[in-house]
Amino acid sequence: MDGERDTGAGTTFEDLGLRPELLAALTSLGYEEPTPIQQEAVPPLVEGRDLLGQAATGTGKTAAFALPVLQRLAAHRREKAPAALVLVPTRELAVQVSEALHRYGRELGARVLPVYGGAPIGRQLRALETGVDVVVATPGRALDLLQRGSLHLGDVATVVLDEADEMLDMGFAEDLEAILDETPAGRQTVLFSATMPRRLDSLARRHLRDPVRITIGREKAAPGQAPRVRQTAYVVPRAAKPAALGRILDIEAPAAAIVFCRTREEVDTLTETLNGRGYRAEALHGGMSQEQRDRVMGRLRGGTADLLVATDVAARGLDIEQLTHVVNYDVPSAPESYVHRIGRVGRAGREGVAVTLAEPREHRMLKTIEKVAGAPITIEQVPTVADLRTRRLDLTRAALRESLLTDDLDRFRVVVETLTDEFDLVEVALAAVKLAHEAGGGTDDDEEIPQVSFRPDKPGGKPAGRGAERPARGRADGPRARLFVGLGREAGVRPGDLVGAITGETGLTGRDVGAIEIHQRFALVEVPEGAADEVVRALRATMIKGRKATIRRDRS
Structure with a gap:
């Protein structure tokens, strides 16, 4: 079945076979009917099938995997080790997914823990020790907790990789492999991604077993309507x-x-x-x-x-x-x-x-x-300046029209009547419009912005401004700083380990990380100068390949 499930009009959450506790939660949250991706994904996931889904943001994919995870969870479960693991690229998404799981699973007593860099690790360690049902984690922090022996994945029945293409772009490929290797071979694996690059398809082939494949695009406009x-x-x-x-x-x-x-x-x-x-x-x-x-x-x-x-x-x-x-x-x-x-x-x-x-x-x-x-x-x-002035006058006109249609203006009548004894009614209206226009931010902007067009490609088909089409990895505007990392080939460190550690614990992306040199006992890595001190602090507070490393600016 590759997205061919019959999901006709009028499908309800009850039709998806969800348990009463989840239906009650969805009703209380005001959800009336499942989105297309929920209709496609929930039934096979509830059955325990692996799934490979391509879906854009805004299609409802969080509920598409969260509801089946909770469906298969024992109510008021008491075991300490998690039964499900959701991997996401960023801390914001970890919090968002955790909140959704908590809302849907409230009546089941679901214990959901977000795990990400930048938050006090002590609190996360205590929660894991007490016991959780679902861990929602960024790959870097999940691997750190695994290497500390604090996160145990031996009981995990379902692993979800949400926004998997983003995780690969951020340099988490090796972390994902290491984490998946710690989960049971018979687990259910779910992978969602907005795009499906070749390396992601390769990861899916290695870790998913006979997956259901679904592709849900953004909702298309009806004929004759504007696109969304x-x-x-x-x-x-x-x-x-x-x-x-x-x-x-x-x-x-x-x-x-x-x-x-x-x-x-x-x-x-x-x-x-x-x-x-x-x-x-x-x-x-x-x-x-x-x-x-x-x-x-x-x-x-x-x-x-x-x-x-x-x-x-x-x-x-x-x-x-x-x-x-x-x-x-x-x-x-x-x-x-x-x-x-x-x-x-x-x-x-x-x-x-x-x-x-x-x-x-x-x-x-x-x-x-x-x-x-x-x-x-x-x-x-x-x-142009003329376009802007026209637009601002349109906004003033619309605001005045709305006021004429909806506001009680009688209390201002005495002002108008008094002024019309001295001025023409149109002049009074013009002055009032001027004041309303200026009060709405309608000041003039007299500076014209240069009107330019794209440069034609150079002969031979190469674009003008070489390098604009495919910037080199790690190239960024501004100066670079080189950092010394006190672990190298001897400790098994590879470039992906450094990229994953930096992107997982800071706000940098894999593209912000510049040249990386791996030597026998140390490594050198380039980062933007403005972020160097933050990277040093972040790497000192985490582990690379399960070990603490000396991190400092390179003095060579």
């Missing part, structure tokens, strides 16, 4: 990007948006710029503590912030219900990252908007992304 995600790119010189972004946001007027940047320094700088322009922007990156990140997300979900400026790693796994826009401040270096980003909007029947700021040399990369995303990206010119 409107994808647009603006060609902008790098120096003009901050002004262009502000202009585009003024035109788009998002209810809530995520702006993706490459580096944490860019996140901080752009956040200040946007706040100076009058937006309520919040920064989110790996240099922030978990408490700071939680506060930021609380402000965004509570409506006291409307823009989140974030790095890819920091924003992975975030699920923001009111999100309307995703902005790529830079063209993503990996097309799969673009797919993950735009998967956050265009959900629940609403149209989402994906905006990309591309430099003139990045035409070929944008074409590659277009092919992977499977949808056209419309190239548009940056709005």
Whole structure:
């Protein structure tokens, strides 16, 4: 069965054969009917089948694997070792999945523990000692706990790899192999991914037994309707990007948006710029503590912030219900990252908007992304000052119209009547509109942004601006720092071990890690200068290949 299960209209959670405790939880949470991926995935998972699922963010895949995990869990289980393990790429996603499992499994007394770097390990150790039913973990911290002898996987009946392509991109391939080797051979294995690169298919062939294969795309619009995600790119010189972004946001007027940047320094700088322009922007990156990140997300979900400026790693796994826009401040270096980003909007029947700021040399990369995303990206010119003024007047007109239709205006009548004794009624209205326009942030922006276009490819088919299409691994803007790691080939250390440790315990991605040299008794690794001290602290607090290592800046 490869996604051919009969899931006609009107399917309910009862039709999926879920136990009463889960049905009661779903009813209390207001869930009325399963999404397509839940209809496809829940029945075979409840039967104990392995599953390989390709599904975008926003399709309901968390419940698709969480409900079967809880379905197979003994109510009020007392054993200490976990019965299920869910592996995810980031701490935010670990928290999100844990919260979902806890909500669904409340009546079963399900004990769910999120395990991730950056949180006090003592608390996690105590919870494991007391006993848990489901562990939701990032690979780096899971492997650390395994090597400490604190996490026991001998009783695990189900392993879920959620957003598996992201975990491979972050350098966790060897960690995943090591963790899976510690689980029983007869376990149920579930793998979900937004994309299906060749190396992920290879991992699935090694660890899944006769899996059910399902592919669930994003909901398609009905004939004649607009697509769920409107994808647009603006060609902008790098120096003009901050002004262009502000202009585009003024035109788009998002209810809530995520702006993706490459580096944490860019996140901080752009956040200040946007706040100076009058937006309520919040920064989110790996240099922030978990408490700071939680506060930021609380402000965004509570409506006291409307823009989140974030790095890819920091924003992975975030699920923001009111999100309307995703902005790529830079063209993503990996097309799969673009797919993950735009998967956050265009959900629940609403149209989402994906905006990309591309430099003139990045035409070929944008074409590659277009092919992977499977949808056209419309190239548009940056709005002019005239466009912005027109848009702001439209917003003022709409606000006044709404007030005329819905507000009680009688208490202002005496003001108008008094003024019309001295001025013409139209002049009074013009003055009132002017004040309303300026109060709504309608100040003029007189600086035109240069209108540019993509550079033509050089003769021979190579794009202008060589290197834009496929950046070398580890290349990043700004200076680099080289770190000394006091373990090498003698300890079995390989490049993937260092990449996995760094990405698992900091906000860096595998692409941020530069050149790696493995010597007999030590290793050298390059990281962005601005993140070097954080990486040193993080690696000193964790283990590599089960051992503590001397970590410092290289003095050679």
